[in-house]
Amino acid sequence: xxxxxxxxxxxxxxxxxxxxxxxxxxxxxxxxxxxxxxxxxxxxxxxxxxxxxxxxxxxxxxxxxxxxxxxxxxxxxxxxxxxxxxxxxxxxxxxxxxxxxxxxxxxxxxxxxxxxxxxxxxxxxxxxxxxxxxxxxxxxxxxxxxx
Numbered sequence: 001x002x003x004x005x006x007x008x009x010x011x012x013x014x015x016x017x018x019x020x021x022x023x024x025x026x027x028x029x030x031x032x033x034x035x036x037x038x039x040x041x042x043x044x045x046x047x048x049x050x051x052x053x054x055x056x057x058x059x060x061x062x063x064x065x066x067x068x069x070x071x072x073x074x075x076x077x078x079x080x081x082x083x084x085x086x087x088x089x090x091x092x093x094x095x096x097x098x099x100x101x102x103x104x105x106x107x108x109x110x111x112x113x114x115x116x117x118x119x120x121x122x123x124x125x126x127x128x129x130x131x132x133x134x135x136x137x138x139x140x141x142x143x144x145x146x147x
Contacts, residue, residue: 002076028103032091041126051119070106072097
């Protein structure tokens, strides 16, 4: 397993090359990217903060649980902190498995659970203000339009 919180660019190609093995039939890679808008508001950049002393053990525990729950072979979870521009990667999750179904299921569960449970916070700065957002759906109160 590779679990990290980094301040620099996430090394996607390196992680992908490291996680592949001969017994794998699939590697599922989730690359979370800063988009240029959220619910009608133009995004300038994001700032991520983490409580590392708590976040890293929780990330390790999630990876260990996913290995058992989904029967996958290996997992990498990398999350970036600091200021990120539109188009940059904020989180990278790679899951290696003999079968694609397990890899997809584990990858989806990992990102969804990480966003809900791990103490990593995101501040979204828009052209017209900023808001701290948790891992759940973007707050309806700051949307310019309803989805």
